[in-house]
Amino acid sequence: MSDATAPELKLPAAPIPRLPAWLRARPELALTPLVLVLVLGVWQAVVSLGLVSQYVLPAPSDIGLALFEGLRSGLFIQHGLVTLGEAAGGFAIAVSAGLVMGTLIAEVRLVERAVYPYLVMVQTMPKIALAPLLVVWFGFGSTSKVAVAAIISFFPMLVTTLAGMRATDQGRLDVLRALGAGPLRCFALAKLPDALPHIFSGLSIAVVFCMTGAIVGEFVGASAGLGYLIVQANARMNIPQVFAILLALGAIGVTGYALVQGLRRRLLFWEPKQELSRP
């Protein structure tokens, strides 16, 4: 069927209001909030009409109220800082250990041969299952939560660092080797910067995982933190507060992820252009 012979459709000549240019260029700017409003509206209606029990699914308005109350009283801030501190500690440990171990395994053959099979084994195990054990080992304080966060963020960091170090461009290494550059020079001038894209994938996974680790650690046994607060609210059937805490956790997660992405754009200023023009 060709356009030339197709009979012209007579559209009703109702004048369609012209959308502003920015909206036509990026319709998602209007559509994404619209979806949210729609979902919240249906949600609110379903709960208000009594189709679902308030205890199963609290209304968005109640959740908003709980969130406001939690922030106003300082409860969320106080416990949020505890969780944030635990996650940040675990993240720092995981990132430094992952970078060092990943580099050693990639660079030193002997280390690779000695350690790699065990790493694969541990990698396939759900690390979260270690949480109860770690609480026994490190106590009910923050240390055990830092440990859980560190352990589950360590592996993505290790694996991506390893992959990055192995993805080094051989041609660039040839340039350095032909100049007589030693292993350290090759590492600093070619391997490390070449591994950065992989390392940043690891960082963006680790930044999310470390929050999960801290929360799970708090679930197992704690006296402070957002995870502890969730368990408490759950026990009291304060479901709106559970949802409100989830929102707070989401906000922390998004902020962490955005920070990593911002750092990535800054450090890997060369990345997108290079990919576009690679022969």
Place this chain on the structure above:
Amino acid sequence: MTAIDDRRAQPVGLNQPREGSPLIAVRELSKVYPTAKGERVQALSRINMEIAQGEFVSLVGPSGCGKTTVLRILAGLIADYTGDVSVSGKSLHGPSREVGVVFQDANLMPWRTALANVLLPAEVLGLNRKQARARAQELLSMVGLEGFERKLPGELSGGMRQRVAIARALIHDPAVLLLDEPFGALDAMTRDTMNVELAAIAARSQKTVFLITHSIAEAVFLSDRVLVMSSRPGRIVEVIPVELPRPRGLDIIADPGFAATVLRIRRLLDGDSASALPSIAH
């Protein structure tokens, strides 16, 4: 007999080559690669060649004949071989400051500007920073990249990137410039332009140049001598002098001398692959 004489003479002329001695001397160079199955593949068999100071010599041959192995040995990237290889009278077993290398890919660090890429060897070799910077600027304008110092490799065209690589290979003022099919990845038009410029750069910098290529025309256009290689095992079957006046422009293609030389090399290579001229192989 001469070998003994050479050895005796070495301590005297260790640092400066004796008058008339070649800048690059390769004697009885052989290289065997072990394969995964435990067999041994003879990559190079008894290569002999000498390149004089200021000479432009090309090595042509079919793919897989071992050209790149020769270059990688000269670049110090392959250290285990049999035979003698020396640059400026010094026996070569590893990287040498006397050598600058340009590979088929520009191999620039994408996170460094053009200028910082040119300065890379100066950093590795620990040269004076100020002098190196001034020299890098000079080299960039010599390769026609004045005003592009702050650009990242991703912002440069393929030809421009290869120019940066040439400038980088010259920053530490090596005696020899090694080129491994430097324009192989470029389109034909850019390649012609780059060859004209390479000839000019070689003339201006007065460097000794050793070029690996599989383009016969390119080799003849640029070189004083063309070494023709044959494969399995890699060996030099003929040395063809190019007696064409310099400077050469692209119109030299119409010169009967150019065509005759190209044809002569072409026959050598075709004969090799078709085994029609078995007498050439030694």
